[in-house]
Amino acid sequence: MxxxxxxxxxxxxxxxxxxxxxxxxxxxxxxxxxxxxxxxxxxxxxxxxxxxxxxxxxxxxxxxxxxxxxxxxxxxxxxxxxxxxxxxxxxxxxxxxxxxxxxxxxxxxxxxxxxxxxxxxxxxxxxxxxxxxxxxxxxxxxxxxxxxxxxxxxxxxxxxxxxxxxxxxxxxxxxxxxxxxxxxxxxxxxxxxxxxxxxxxxxxxxxxxxxxxxxxxxxxxxxxxxxxxxxxxxxxxxxxxxxxxxxxxSEGNLDRAILSPASGLFVPQVRVLERVRSGQPLGVVRDAFGRRVASVEAPADGYILMLRALPAVTAGDPIALLASVYKGP
Known part of the structure; x- marks a missing residue:
């Protein structure tokens, strides 16, 4: 060629x-x-x-x-x-x-x-x-x-x-x-x-x-x-x-994702496609000493469409996206 x-x-x-x-x-x-x-x-x-x-x-x-x-x-x-x-x-x-x-x-x-x-x-x-x-x-x-x-x-x-x-x-x-x-x-x-x-x-x-x-x-x-x-x-x-x-x-929009409330290391407690309830912990943010500095919770019922995979986070980084079951035709 x-x-x-x-x-x-x-x-x-x-x-x-x-x-x-x-x-x-x-x-x-x-x-x-x-x-x-x-x-x-x-x-x-x-x-x-x-x-x-x-x-x-x-x-x-x-x-x-x-x-x-x-x-x-x-x-x-x-x-x-x-x-x-x-x-x-x-x-x-x-x-x-x-x-x-x-x-x-x-x-x-x-x-x-x-x-x-x-x-x-x-x-x-x-x-x-x-x-x-x-x-x-x-x-x-x-x-x-x-x-x-x-x-x-x-x-x-x-x-x-x-x-x-x-x-x-x-x-x-x-x-x-x-x-x-x-x-x-x-x-x-x-x-x-x-x-x-x-x-x-x-x-x-x-x-x-x-x-x-x-x-x-x-x-x-x-x-x-x-x-x-x-x-x-x-x-x-x-x-x-x-x-x-x-x-x-889902809107599938990372600009409207669930955000990290703090900087540190994000440790997830759920998996992709897992069903979650409103208020359920999705994971925690720890500092360098292993202390929990923040918890990330689901704002609504849904399924995990996206989950943060890179542990290092800065406050405001996307953590997760939720989706709902499609009920249309």
């Missing part, structure tokens, strides 16, 4: 490129040394476009490798439409293995649709919005818990009553995740909120994380992407609806 072709992001036109596989480096104005590594598979038949992203947070590596593996497997002659993947959507953060950018301290998943003349993170969001998400018939964003958080392996979908949301829900059941999470609202600044603004259906994925490449998570992601491609008829093959073991509903 040839070396990547470099071009400004606003000159990228996948429809002008013939069938085949392409490695591309989409550069940003004024920052040619930093760009978006883009994997394009143009099929030999007309069809839909799946845009798949990973590495939005720099300490989440599973989706990066999964998209690379899917790209290696997919053959253009079998593709109806195109597969457009950006495995490293936030190069500065990935290179630093940090959730946020070392260049401006911003969280890429909070600044969409971005700004052409903004900070580095805002320019990345702008390029992703204009050159990639805008061309999608469907958006997939692969995340994980990163270094600090633990999630179950899950697929999140649009739980609203709109036509794109219904397409999102149908695709979620096709992927075959053990946990599905419906989102009745979409917080602003995300890739998925940008897709929703454009009327594009979306899914996102989460997994346990830990700053490592877990083989089970890689298999889950690769299998899920291939099933989604078949569901969208970009790849041939039938996909049966796969009911989840857990069907939950």
């Amino acid at each position: 040839e070396a990547p072709t470099s071009m400004p992001f606003d000159r990228f036109d996948p429809e002008a490129m013939g069938p085949g596989k392409y490695l591309l480096h989409l550069t940003l104005p004024g920052s040619e040394e930093i760009g978006l590594p883009t994997l394009l598979v143009n099929g030999g038949h007309p069809g839909r476009t799946l845009v798949a992203l990973a590495g939005v947070h720099g300490d989440e590596f599973e989706g990066i490798v999964a998209l690379q593996e899917v790209f290696a497997r997919v053959k253009p002659e079998r593709v109806h439409g195109r597969v457009l993947a950006v495995p490293v959507a936030n190069p500065p953060a990935v290179h630093a293995a940090r959730r946020t950018s070392p260049q401006d301290g911003k969280n890429l998943a909070r600044v969409f649709p971005g700004r052409r003349e903004g900070t580095m993170t805002e320019r990345l969001a702008f390029a992703l919005s204009e050159a990639l998400i805008a061309s999608a018939d469907f958006l997939l964003d692969l995340h994980s818990g990163g270094i600090a958080y633990e999630f179950p392996r899950l697929i999140g979908y649009d739980g609203r009553e709109t036509e794109p949301a219904r397409a999102s829900r149908a695709a979620a059941f096709a992927v075959g995740a053990p946990v599905l999470v419906a989102h009745p609202r979409i917080p602003s600044g995300r890739t998925i909120s940008e897709a929703a603004r454009r009327g594009i259906p979306w899914l996102y994925a989460e997994a346990p994380g830990g700053g490592r490449l877990d083989p089970r998570t890689l298999r889950f992601y690769v299998r899920g992407v291939l099933r989604l491609l078949a569901h969208l008829r970009i790849l041939p093959g039938a996909v049966r609806r796969a009911p989840p073991r857990w069907h939950l509903i």
